[in-house]
Amino acid sequence: MSTTGIIIGREYGExxxxxxxxxxxxxxxxxxxxxxxxxxxxxLWGSQTGKNIYxxxxxxxxGSRLVSDEDYTFTLTSLTPDSASNTENVDGVLxxxxxxxxxxxPVEYLTDEATSISLESALTSRVADxxxxxxxxxxxxxxxxxxxxxxxxxxSMKTFRTDKDNEQGSSxxxxxxxxxxxxxxxxxxxxxxxxxxxxxxEEKNNRVLEIVxxxxxxxxxxxxxxxxxxxxxxxxxxxxxxxxTVISAFVIPxxxxxxxxxxxxxxxxxxxxxxxxTIDTDLLQALGMLGDTGYLINLFAMLxxxxxxxxxxxxxxxxxxGSAVDNIQDASQLQTFAVMPIILxxxxxxxxxxxxxxxxxxxxxxxxxxSPMVMMxxxxxxxxxxxxxxxxxxxxxxxxxxxxxxxxxxxxxxxMYGKKPTWKELIKWTRYK
Amino acid sequence: MNILETHxxxxxxxxxxxxxxxxxxxxxxxxxxxxxxxxxxKTTLIRIINHITAPDSGTVLFNGRQLxxxxxxxxxxxxxxxxxxxxxxxxxxAVFFARLKGLSKQEATRQxxxxxxxxxxxxxxxxxxxxxxxxMAQKVQFIVTVLHKPSLLIFDEPFSGFDPINANLLRDEIIxxxxxxxxxxxxxxxxxxxxxxCDNITLINGGRNILTGNVQRLRREYADGRFKLVFDQSTxxxxxxxxxxxxxxxxxxxxxxxxxxxxxxxxxxxxxxxDLIDKANSLGSLxxxxxxxxxxxxIFINAVGAAxxxxxx
Numbered sequence: 001m002s003t004t005g006i007i008i009g010r011e012y013g014e015x016x017x018x019x020x021x022x023x024x025x026x027x028x029x030x031x032x033x034x035x036x037x038x039x040x041x042x043x044l045w046g047s048q049t050g051k052n053i054y055x056x057x058x059x060x061x062x063g064s065r066l067v068s069d070e071d072y073t074f075t076l077t078s079l080t081p082d083s084a085s086n087t088e089n090v091d092g093v094l095x096x097x098x099x100x101x102x103x104x105x106p107v108e109y110l111t112d113e114a115t116s117i118s119l120e121s122a123l124t125s126r127v128a129d130x131x132x133x134x135x136x137x138x139x140x141x142x143x144x145x146x147x148x149x150x151x152x153x154x155x156s157m158k159t160f161r162t163d164k165d166n167e168q169g170s171s172x173x174x175x176x177x178x179x180x181x182x183x184x185x186x187x188x189x190x191x192x193x194x195x196x197x198x199x200x201x202e203e204k205n206n207r208v209l210e211i212v213x214x215x216x217x218x219x220x221x222x223x224x225x226x227x228x229x230x231x232x233x234x235x236x237x238x239x240x241x242x243x244x245t246v247i248s249a250f251v252i253p254x255x256x257x258x259x260x261x262x263x264x265x266x267x268x269x270x271x272x273x274x275x276x277x278t279i280d281t282d283l284l285q286a287l288g289m290l291g292d293t294g295y296l297i298n299l300f301a302m303l304x305x306x307x308x309x310x311x312x313x314x315x316x317x318x319x320x321x322g323s324a325v326d327n328i329q330d331a332s333q334l335q336t337f338a339v340m341p342i343i344l345x346x347x348x349x350x351x352x353x354x355x356x357x358x359x360x361x362x363x364x365x366x367x368x369x370x371s372p373m374v375m376m377x378x379x380x381x382x383x384x385x386x387x388x389x390x391x392x393x394x395x396x397x398x399x400x401x402x403x404x405x406x407x408x409x410x411x412x413x414x415x416m417y418g419k420k421p422t423w424k425e426l427i428k429w430t431r432y433k
Numbered sequence: 434m435n436i437l438e439t440h441x442x443x444x445x446x447x448x449x450x451x452x453x454x455x456x457x458x459x460x461x462x463x464x465x466x467x468x469x470x471x472x473x474x475k476t477t478l479i480r481i482i483n484h485i486t487a488p489d490s491g492t493v494l495f496n497g498r499q500l501x502x503x504x505x506x507x508x509x510x511x512x513x514x515x516x517x518x519x520x521x522x523x524x525x526x527a528v529f530f531a532r533l534k535g536l537s538k539q540e541a542t543r544q545x546x547x548x549x550x551x552x553x554x555x556x557x558x559x560x561x562x563x564x565x566x567x568x569m570a571q572k573v574q575f576i577v578t579v580l581h582k583p584s585l586l587i588f589d590e591p592f593s594g595f596d597p598i599n600a601n602l603l604r605d606e607i608i609x610x611x612x613x614x615x616x617x618x619x620x621x622x623x624x625x626x627x628x629x630x631c632d633n634i635t636l637i638n639g640g641r642n643i644l645t646g647n648v649q650r651l652r653r654e655y656a657d658g659r660f661k662l663v664f665d666q667s668t669x670x671x672x673x674x675x676x677x678x679x680x681x682x683x684x685x686x687x688x689x690x691x692x693x694x695x696x697x698x699x700x701x702x703x704x705x706x707x708d709l710i711d712k713a714n715s716l717g718s719l720x721x722x723x724x725x726x727x728x729x730x731x732i733f734i735n736a737v738g739a740a741x742x743x744x745x746x
Contacts, residue, residue, distance in 0.1 A: 014518075014521060207512045210512045213484075215535070415480070415485050
């Protein structure tokens with residue numbers, strides 16, 4: 001076996017045998033699916049405890065017409081606002097001013113907890129609806145109830161991609177998938193990149209390098225380390241992919257209630273009328289897609305391609321940084337050069353998820369520093385294959401260049417102790433045989 | 434034939450000249466000592482020989498040719514700060530290094546088990562390096578260094594961290610390596626070990642070569658008029674010392690294995706060896722006489738002291 005092979009074997013073996021690796025690898029997909037499943041489970045089977053709101057009504061009209069539902073329970077009260085808010089189990093007191101029907105006036109809400117925008121808009125829109133109805137009632141010729149029920153519209157949207165065999169897609173689901181994939185890539189680049197860096201610093205610190213370079217060329221040592229750690233990352237992703245595919249292909253159908261499973265399969269075959277669905281259509285679509293093994297495998301293959309190239313690219317930067325410093329403390333400053341582009345990548349990914357075809361997103365998915373993450377965020381939305389190919393090609397070329405540069409820096413850096421190398425020395429070293 | 438030569442090697446760090454025209458020649462099959470006070474530049478020289486760092490000027494020849502990266506494969510290097518992965522198991526680690534040096538996995542494992550038994554650390558095969566004491570880690574490091582039988586071995590401070598028993602074990606192994614045909618260069622502060630195993634030495638101080646040569650010759654050269662007189666049991670050494678006072682300063686008395694009285698002394702200026710022996714013979718029954726060679730310790734202190742005095746002037 002070549003020396004590089006031996007190096008890769010050590011880097012890989014030592015890390016994969018670690019308990020922490022085995023535990024995180026096995027627990028992560030379960031944790032991820034649990035995080036995805038828990039909100040859905042709660043929505044499906046949980047009894048939501050809504051807000052308990054006391055209403056002090058000075059208008060004499062609005063309060064009695066507020067209808068309680070699962071989110072909000074309204075109780076008319078004759079207590080003063082202060083004593084009402086001190087009553088047990090009351091989340092807030094809504095005060096409706098007199099004369100609100102005749103003239104717009106602000107309602108007041110007393111509460112001892114933080115309010116959200118959704119709460120504020122829910123309450124004001126309910127009150128506004130009632131006020132509008134009351135005002136319309138002032139025109140006795142109109143049958144308000146009838147008009148409202150007949151004009152009420154509930155529109156949902158089915159999107160079809162004309163460039164892709166009229167495949168049905170929802171941007172809501174692509175949004176979530178893009179987010180998850182980008183985050184996975186981000187985690188891997190950062191965690192495993194830093195693993196390369198700390199590994200090199202460790203070897204430099206305990207002088208292992210001085211022994212190893214007598215039998216291995218420094219550039220091969222660096223590549224061996226990167227490849228070994230890269231294989232660990234690939235192993236982890238591959239195990240996750242298998243686990244998630246298996247769980248979604250076999251476990252989810254098994255635990256899903258029959259009625260929902262039927263809806264999912266109807267939805268997948270396009271026979272389901274969204275207005276008839278008993279659960280949220282996005283959730284239906286997510287469940288449908290998780291059951292689509294081919295789609296998952298395709299996605300993971302893309303993830304793997306960008307992960308491998310992105311990792312090689314960034315880990316060579318991390319390797320160069322690790323070789324240039326003496327300890328982790330010094331490294332924390334220098335590694336900004338590697339961490340900043342990764343963070344920029346995740347930021348541009350967010351905008352790419354919001355608008356995957358904007359020129360910013362397209363460019364950022366081509367530039368090698370941000371391309372792995374931004375492209376991964378765009379792929380679930382379904383983009384042109386040539387864009388993916390171009391992005392991969394650019395990334396590949398820049399990765400080769402980055403590795404070459406990092407190897408030069410690494411050769412000089414690893415044997416510099418205590419003092420920073422000068423440019424003159426750097427040039428001299430690149431020529432020293 | 435010199436396996437290794439350095440010619441006028443210079444190395445500057447910042448504005449500090451760490452090595453200043455260092456030239457050494459290491460004959461094949463000998464043990465060569467690199468001596469010098471802390472910070473003299475020994476480790477820098479060793480790093481240059483190992484191709485870890487480049488000299489600013491000067492050349493390094495290996496077997497008469499310019500040293501290249503490929504030659505380094507024939508050098509076994511034991512760094513002063515031990516180079517082992519802390520979190521890796523001892524056995525796995527030793528096998529890893531052995532395989533890097535070109536041994537097969539089976540061959541490495543077999544040979545390593547022999548070495549581990551010899552060095553009495555077989556029980557530590559499956560322990561992590563961070564659990565080892567300094568001395569034990571050093572044994573592992575030593576084994577890793579010599580396992581692939583390199584023709585040139587370089588040990589940086591091999592004796593530091595060893596108790597006397599293990600230091601003896603190591604010394605015997607170094608002598609054995611030499612007898613098997615290897616060349617050994619080592620840096621040390623342990624002067625007793627230099628006397629025991631070194632053929633030649635170079636003494637570096639402040640980056641300069643201040644003394645170089647064969648150990649036996651240097652010790653005689655630096656003997657400096659010291660002698661040992663051996664008298665039989667009945668001789669009263671105190672009386673002898675008083676009588677010899679004008680021509681010699683006595684600095685030590687002892688008895689040898691056969692219970693004879695031994696007097697160590699140094700000739701005073703102007704006194705001749707002939708007169709001293711004459712006088713001693715008349716004072717008691719003189720049984721033996723020898724010149725005392727200087728210890729490496731004395732040579733080290735004298736040479737470095739003189740060099741530092743020169744610098745001050």
